[in-house]
Amino acid sequence: MLELIEVTKVYRGGKRAVDGMSLRLGTGMVGLLGPNGAGKSSLMRIMATVTRPTSGRVLFEGTDVVARPNALRRVLGYLPQDFGVYPNLTAREFLSYLAAAKGISARSARARIDELLTLVNLTEAAKRPLGKYSGGMLRRVGIAQALLADPRVIIVDEPTAGLDPEERVRFRNLLSELAADRVVLLSTHIVSDVESVAADIAIVAQGRLRRRGTPEDLLREIDGQVWEMLVPSAHVNAVQSRFVVSRMVRTPSGVRMRVLSAVPPVPDAVPVTPDLEDVYLDVLQRSSAGTAVAR
Amino acid sequence: MTSTVHIRPVRVRTVSVRAVGGLALGDFRDRVRRPAYVVILLAAVALGYFATPGVDAHWVIMQVGEYRGVYNSAYVGMVTALASALWLTLGGFYVVRNAIARDESTRVGLALAATPLRTPVYLAAKFLSNVMVLGSMVGALAVTALVMQLARGESTVVDPVALLSPFVLIAMPLVTATAGAALFFELVPGLRTGVGNIVWFFCWSVFALLGQSPKFPLGGIGVHAVVRSLVSEMEAQGLDLTSGDFSLGLTYLEDPLKTFVWNGFTPSADFVVSRLGLVGLAVVLALLPALWFGRFDPARTLRIWPGTPAPGDAPATEAAPASLVRLEHSPDYVADAPRLPRSAVVAGGSFARLLWGELRILVQGVRPWWWGGAVFIAATSTLAPATNITRVMLPVAWLWPVLIWSRLGTQRHEHGVSALLGAYPTARQRLIAEWLSGFALTAAVGIVPLLKMMSISDWAGVAAWTAGAVFIPSLALLLGSLSRTHRLFQAVYLPVWYGAVNGLPVLDFMGVIRVDGEPAGLPLAVVVGLAAVMVAAVFLADALGRRVRD
Numbered sequence: 001m002l003e004l005i006e007v008t009k010v011y012r013g014g015k016r017a018v019d020g021m022s023l024r025l026g027t028g029m030v031g032l033l034g035p036n037g038a039g040k041s042s043l044m045r046i047m048a049t050v051t052r053p054t055s056g057r058v059l060f061e062g063t064d065v066v067a068r069p070n071a072l073r074r075v076l077g078y079l080p081q082d083f084g085v086y087p088n089l090t091a092r093e094f095l096s097y098l099a100a101a102k103g104i105s106a107r108s109a110r111a112r113i114d115e116l117l118t119l120v121n122l123t124e125a126a127k128r129p130l131g132k133y134s135g136g137m138l139r140r141v142g143i144a145q146a147l148l149a150d151p152r153v154i155i156v157d158e159p160t161a162g163l164d165p166e167e168r169v170r171f172r173n174l175l176s177e178l179a180a181d182r183v184v185l186l187s188t189h190i191v192s193d194v195e196s197v198a199a200d201i202a203i204v205a206q207g208r209l210r211r212r213g214t215p216e217d218l219l220r221e222i223d224g225q226v227w228e229m230l231v232p233s234a235h236v237n238a239v240q241s242r243f244v245v246s247r248m249v250r251t252p253s254g255v256r257m258r259v260l261s262a263v264p265p266v267p268d269a270v271p272v273t274p275d276l277e278d279v280y281l282d283v284l285q286r287s288s289a290g291t292a293v294a295r
Numbered sequence: 296m297t298s299t300v301h302i303r304p305v306r307v308r309t310v311s312v313r314a315v316g317g318l319a320l321g322d323f324r325d326r327v328r329r330p331a332y333v334v335i336l337l338a339a340v341a342l343g344y345f346a347t348p349g350v351d352a353h354w355v356i357m358q359v360g361e362y363r364g365v366y367n368s369a370y371v372g373m374v375t376a377l378a379s380a381l382w383l384t385l386g387g388f389y390v391v392r393n394a395i396a397r398d399e400s401t402r403v404g405l406a407l408a409a410t411p412l413r414t415p416v417y418l419a420a421k422f423l424s425n426v427m428v429l430g431s432m433v434g435a436l437a438v439t440a441l442v443m444q445l446a447r448g449e450s451t452v453v454d455p456v457a458l459l460s461p462f463v464l465i466a467m468p469l470v471t472a473t474a475g476a477a478l479f480f481e482l483v484p485g486l487r488t489g490v491g492n493i494v495w496f497f498c499w500s501v502f503a504l505l506g507q508s509p510k511f512p513l514g515g516i517g518v519h520a521v522v523r524s525l526v527s528e529m530e531a532q533g534l535d536l537t538s539g540d541f542s543l544g545l546t547y548l549e550d551p552l553k554t555f556v557w558n559g560f561t562p563s564a565d566f567v568v569s570r571l572g573l574v575g576l577a578v579v580l581a582l583l584p585a586l587w588f589g590r591f592d593p594a595r596t597l598r599i600w601p602g603t604p605a606p607g608d609a610p611a612t613e614a615a616p617a618s619l620v621r622l623e624h625s626p627d628y629v630a631d632a633p634r635l636p637r638s639a640v641v642a643g644g645s646f647a648r649l650l651w652g653e654l655r656i657l658v659q660g661v662r663p664w665w666w667g668g669a670v671f672i673a674a675t676s677t678l679a680p681a682t683n684i685t686r687v688m689l690p691v692a693w694l695w696p697v698l699i700w701s702r703l704g705t706q707r708h709e710h711g712v713s714a715l716l717g718a719y720p721t722a723r724q725r726l727i728a729e730w731l732s733g734f735a736l737t738a739a740v741g742i743v744p745l746l747k748m749m750s751i752s753d754w755a756g757v758a759a760w761t762a763g764a765v766f767i768p769s770l771a772l773l774l775g776s777l778s779r780t781h782r783l784f785q786a787v788y789l790p791v792w793y794g795a796v797n798g799l800p801v802l803d804f805m806g807v808i809r810v811d812g813e814p815a816g817l818p819l820a821v822v823v824g825l826a827a828v829m830v831a832a833v834f835l836a837d838a839l840g841r842r843v844r845d
Contacts, residue, residue: 100646
């Protein structure tokens with residue numbers, strides 16, 4: 001449905017944010033994972049038709065949306081990482097304006113806005129100026145605007161930033177439900193945001209797609225390569241300099257460390273079941289080391 | 296490999312006055328690395344060029360009767376310095392008007408507020424940065440003066456002292472005072488907003504007019520001593536002094552001026568003291584707000600003109616936390632599948648609502664006093680005699696919304712909404728709706744003068760009104776879109792309006808000037824044509840902006 005073909009984005013000054021990336025998205029949710037500065041937001045902006053790629057093509061149902069962005073914009077719900085609002089408009093007025101900008105009829109917009117305000121728990125605050133909203137409430141307004149036009153493609157960039165834990169879970173569930181019959185692309189650097197809801201995970205680093213697959217496939221790739229061990233405090237630095245450490249917990253008897261290694265790092269290390277955070281760190285480690293990642 | 300980061304402990308000591316230079320330099324660097332700075336410098340160079348017109352030019356910046364000085368170092372330096380003193384005190388104010396606002400919008404101010412930096416030190420650094428920005432413009436003008444002296448070729452002997460001393464003695468003290476005033480205006484509730492920009496324009500108008508008098512406090516512009524020197528030199532050369540007075544400002548000439556040689560003047564001690572007094576006044580203006588400056592504490596922010604509602608007004612609190620309330624009663628709430636909207640989305644008929652939305656955005660947060668003023672102007676126009684309609688009431692009506700017009704083209708960037716709208720269709724329709732909202736406001740505030748003109752069958756006036764109503768939002772949208780700030784429109788529109796009201800035909804876009812009852816300002820076709828070009832430029836800039844963004 002939505003396809004990127006060899007997309008590259010080079011900013012003025014030569015910064016190559018996206019480097020020849022190809023990605024094909026169909027119905028369902030893809031979790032886009034990557035560290036800060038990996039090129040996720042640039043990629044999201046290109047897919048949302050906000051930024052034009054330096055080279056490459058973006059196709060939506062066969063239409064090149066770089067040349068004809070409106071083909072996608074009419075059915076797109078986009079929640080950028082950072083956005084603002086008109087501070088003196090109420091949530092209802094703001095959404096009503098955006099609905100008009102989407103080309104939605106008045107009656108349809110009214111009904112939709114009511115439903116969306118309920119969905120994001122802002123009905124009671126709908127008459128207050130947005131300038132008096134908290135960060136989390138504004139985020140929910142952003143979520144509501146992304147769903148205004150009953151989008152077929154939803155692109156959300158770090159959507160849970162600023163949400164409290166309950167709202168985060170609720171939003172993840174919402175995305176999960178939406179993904180049943182839509183294309184949903186969720187970008188984040190928080191592994192827990194995607195591991196519970198995304199059946200398809202893409203990991204990007206340094207502007208390139210480093211790994212893609214289901215969580216099971218990705219976990220299988222590092223099966224037997226994650227270890228836990230108890231290390232005296234004095235040896236922590238030595239371990240850190242030799243292995244990728246995914247977690248450390250100080251205990252009275254030493255530091256319990258979780259490390260990635262193809263072989264047991266110390267004789268008494270215990271193999272443990274890998275999780276997505278281990279996969280993520282493994283991929284980042286390999287990509288920063290310049291290792292070929294396509295396995 | 297994961298590595299341990301060792302953070303070396305830092306010995307924190309109280310930031311002293313020595314920090315002023317460092318802070319000011321950082322601030323100055325940030326400002327000069329913005330593309331707008333190049334435009335500002337080019338404007339300064341253009342000002343230097345206009346200050347020394349060629350022998351066949353029909354304009355002049357400074358003259359004594361039918362005479363001007365030969366373009367030697369002393370005269371070129373003086374005329375360029377006086378031109379900069381006159382115009383940089385106006386334009387420069389708007390250039391450096393955002394020293395504190397930038398720290399507020401970038402939130403650097405919050406970080407600085409949490410440091411041991413003392414408020415006077417912070418303000419002194421901001422003041423110094425303002426002086427450096429305006430001083431760099433004066434520097435550009437001094438270089439331009441040298442180039443122009445050589446280019447005009449009337450005297451090729453360069454006397455650096457004669458060339459530069461007017462910049463040091465006249466231009467720099469005045470831009471220093473402007474730098475201090477700009478900072479003061481930023482820190483006074485009520486003046487920190489667009490109202491301050493308007494107030495400054497009128498302060499400057501008074502200063503430009505009365506500041507040439509020797510009786511003006513602190514010597515005003517400082518031009519009086521220069522005039523005395525010019526006149527005594529002319530008397531010594533036996534030139535006719537009865538043909539006219541001294542004039543400083545852009546003046547149209549029928550015939551080229553005669554020339555005489557002037558080799559500069561030696562400033563008296565009083566003159567130097569008065570210039571130092573200006574600098575002292577600037578320092579006082581810059582540092583006085585330390586008494587009340589709230590160091591970016593939102594709870595201490597006063598808001599007179601609409602903008603972002605200050606968090607201090609009412610603390611932002613979560614809306615009725617339905618999720619949390621339900622959570623208490625239903626532990627598995629968060630696992631509930633949310634109920635998706637089921638209503639169908641139907642397209643169509645959205646332009647009128649888009650226009651309504653743009654109107655709402657344009658006038659969002661406008662205070663009741665503003666509406667009250669608009670109603671008062673309309674009521675007064677109703678009662679005013681027909682002869683005063685175009686001369687007085689229409690200009691007043693079309694000055695009142697200047698701060699609202701200046702929002703056109705800026706708000707989606709200012710509030711960060713462009714991040715959302717970039718992925719929306721109908722970009723062109725939104726621009727049309729935005730322009731129409733500006734036109735609607737212009738028409739609404741000028742409706743009574745229009746009806747009055749119609750009632751007396753002043754159809755030429757009606758046509759001029761229509762051209763003006765088209766011109767204003769076009770100018771505002773263009774300048775707002777290009778600069779993304781309110782200030783450029785305010786800085787451009789006020790002098791244009793002032794020129795029109797004071798009978799300058801070349802600036803009369805609304806039919807103020809009448810000869811035998813007919814508008815004698817800019818021809819209708821020119822005003823409408825300019826508006827069309829400006830609107831086209833807005834669309835072009837928007838399309839280019841979307842193409843070359845990032």
